[in-house]
Amino acid sequence: MDEHLTVGRVAELAGVSVRTLHHYDEIGLLEPSTRTAAGHRAYSVGDVERLREVLAYRRLGFGLREIADLVDDPATDAVAHLCRLRGLLMDQRDRAAAMVTAIDRELEARAMGIRTTPEEQLRVFGTQLYDVIGSAYPATRRTEPRIAARIWDALGDARTVLNVGAGTGSYEPPDRDVTAVEPSAVMRAQRPPGAAQCVAAAAESLPFEDQSFDAAMAVSTVHHWPDPVAGLREMQRVARRVVVFTYDADDTGWRERFWLTRDYLPEFADLLVGWPSLADLTGAIGGRAEPVLVPWDCADGFFEAYWRRPEAYLDEHVRRAVSVWTRVGPQAEQRAVSTLREDLSSGRWAERNRDLVALDTAELGLRLLVA
Numbered sequence: 001m002d003e004h005l006t007v008g009r010v011a012e013l014a015g016v017s018v019r020t021l022h023h024y025d026e027i028g029l030l031e032p033s034t035r036t037a038a039g040h041r042a043y044s045v046g047d048v049e050r051l052r053e054v055l056a057y058r059r060l061g062f063g064l065r066e067i068a069d070l071v072d073d074p075a076t077d078a079v080a081h082l083c084r085l086r087g088l089l090m091d092q093r094d095r096a097a098a099m100v101t102a103i104d105r106e107l108e109a110r111a112m113g114i115r116t117t118p119e120e121q122l123r124v125f126g127t128q129l130y131d132v133i134g135s136a137y138p139a140t141r142r143t144e145p146r147i148a149a150r151i152w153d154a155l156g157d158a159r160t161v162l163n164v165g166a167g168t169g170s171y172e173p174p175d176r177d178v179t180a181v182e183p184s185a186v187m188r189a190q191r192p193p194g195a196a197q198c199v200a201a202a203a204e205s206l207p208f209e210d211q212s213f214d215a216a217m218a219v220s221t222v223h224h225w226p227d228p229v230a231g232l233r234e235m236q237r238v239a240r241r242v243v244v245f246t247y248d249a250d251d252t253g254w255r256e257r258f259w260l261t262r263d264y265l266p267e268f269a270d271l272l273v274g275w276p277s278l279a280d281l282t283g284a285i286g287g288r289a290e291p292v293l294v295p296w297d298c299a300d301g302f303f304e305a306y307w308r309r310p311e312a313y314l315d316e317h318v319r320r321a322v323s324v325w326t327r328v329g330p331q332a333e334q335r336a337v338s339t340l341r342e343d344l345s346s347g348r349w350a351e352r353n354r355d356l357v358a359l360d361t362a363e364l365g366l367r368l369l370v371a
Helices: 007-014 018-026 045-059 064-071 078-111 118-123 129-140 145-154 185-189 228-238 252-257 259-264 278-285 310-314 316-320 323-328 330-346 348-352 354-358
Strands: 041-043 160-164 177-181 197-199 215-219 242-247 288-291 366-370
Touching: 007 018, 007 041, 007 045, 018 041, 018 045, 041 045, 045 064, 045 078, 064 316, 078 185, 145 242, 145 366, 160 228, 215 228, 228 242, 228 278, 242 278, 252 259, 259 310, 259 330, 259 348, 278 288, 278 366, 310 316, 310 330, 316 323, 323 330, 330 348, 348 354
Parallel strands: 160 177, 160 215, 177 197, 215 242
Antiparallel strands: 242 366, 288 366
């Protein structure tokens, strides 16, 4: 027992209640290694290390289920967790410092009788969408092997690859020389140890010379770019081959076939207003568009991934890793989830979508652009 700490001592050192530690034990998030002679929980060095990670992620705003997925990831060791946490904390610090600076400027302006504009007042709270949803990505967003195979095959014999809007590194080919570009510090901080070098930059202004790479790829990111066409043209400028995984905003057919947008979230159509046509996107790179079917057991938890697993959309941490739910707003999200829950319970969803059970893949508007 000399190498173990009692539950009371751990609670005291960590600044949490004994009740909190009991709860973590009960839900399997942190199970102490042993018990004292009196039957009390006792924590080993390894237990304390895990608790440190749990509390750090918790204080950064992660949910308990998200934290469980993070700390149980067999590919991430203690050093990797520390590097990730450091990146997240540095980003949090930088954001707080920027807000303090902006507030100081407004205080100075008001002292001189100058009123800031509404745009200036809100800019202090502005953030890229990935910085809002990025912390949820590790739990559900990962490489889907069948889609990855399509992307990697489209890269052809390219040896040097630029991954634009790279996020946490999903779909980066392991057998190529990859350079990543990602504007969000939150996403960059979650890239695993050994991942490709990542540059902080935007797609619309890539910091590379013309034709620097054999190929440039972009996966499930173009819809986040302020100017998608400009970003695609930049990809074409810096690489001899371009491969982009995105979706077709033109065809309303798949939106009608996809029960989630058809029956529960019509607001999705509003998100596509002003989005470049498929012809504009393919034209920007001088390429072609190929349909990508979504397997029923898709490993990557993007918006359409759970088309045959509707219960997944009731899960908060599944939704938080998908930008659509953040963009439609909480009212539309709550209504959609509530109605879906009722329809699953009553059997109405199963009745309306009984044909889906026999399908292994679905055409839901996803496209691979290749040039």
